Amino acid sequence: MKLKVNNSEIELVQGDITESDTDAIVNAANSQLILGAGVAGAIRTRGGPSIQEECNAIGHCPVGGAVITGGGNLKARHVIHAVGPRQGEGDEEAKLKNATLNSLKVAEENQLESITFPAISTGIYGFPLDACARIMLTTTREYLSGSTQIQRVVFALFDEKSLEVFAKKL
Numbered sequence: 001m002k003l004k005v006n007n008s009e010i011e012l013v014q015g016d017i018t019e020s021d022t023d024a025i026v027n028a029a030n031s032q033l034i035l036g037a038g039v040a041g042a043i044r045t046r047g048g049p050s051i052q053e054e055c056n057a058i059g060h061c062p063v064g065g066a067v068i069t070g071g072g073n074l075k076a077r078h079v080i081h082a083v084g085p086r087q088g089e090g091d092e093e094a095k096l097k098n099a100t101l102n103s104l105k106v107a108e109e110n111q112l113e114s115i116t117f118p119a120i121s122t123g124i125y126g127f128p129l130d131a132c133a134r135i136m137l138t139t140t141r142e143y144l145s146g147s148t149q150i151q152r153v154v155f156a157l158f159d160e161k162s163l164e165v166f167a168k169k170l
């Protein structure tokens with residue numbers, strides 16, 4: 001499913017984010033930038049140790065923030081590590097909006113034209129999928145409505161249920 005926004009496109013796909021061929025993929029990161037389980041674990045496994053080494057050199061990223069590393073052995077040349085909120089920590093919606101927005105800004109600052117997001121914070125962080133889809137898609141649509149070099153934003157959703165929820169919100 002695709003939606004044209006200004007000169008850009010939002011695309012929804014079901015699949016493994018580590019297989020994405022966009023300029024960057026987004027890791028649903030923790031503040032310590034330790035590639036543990038879920039999306040981060042898949043990125044660590046597929047991308048190799050250089051990604052964690054670069055994360056270690058950066059050291060920390062606040063909730064709502066985003067930082068960039070190389071993509072190691074991934075198809076994507078870069079990984080943008082976005083720190084989403086844990087459900088129950090307070091102000092989660094604003095923090096997820098900031099993580100999405102800051103990921104797009106980091107892509108822009110690094111002259112990237114395409115980026116793939118997962119459903120940030122919906123795994124072990126427990127953020128509701130429906131709210132995630134609403135916030136991430138609205139933030140992305142608003143960003144692409146302005147002046148940007150980003151041409152393509154993909155949401156790689158792991159399962160059919162997630163794809164359906166995002167499709168309804170799109």
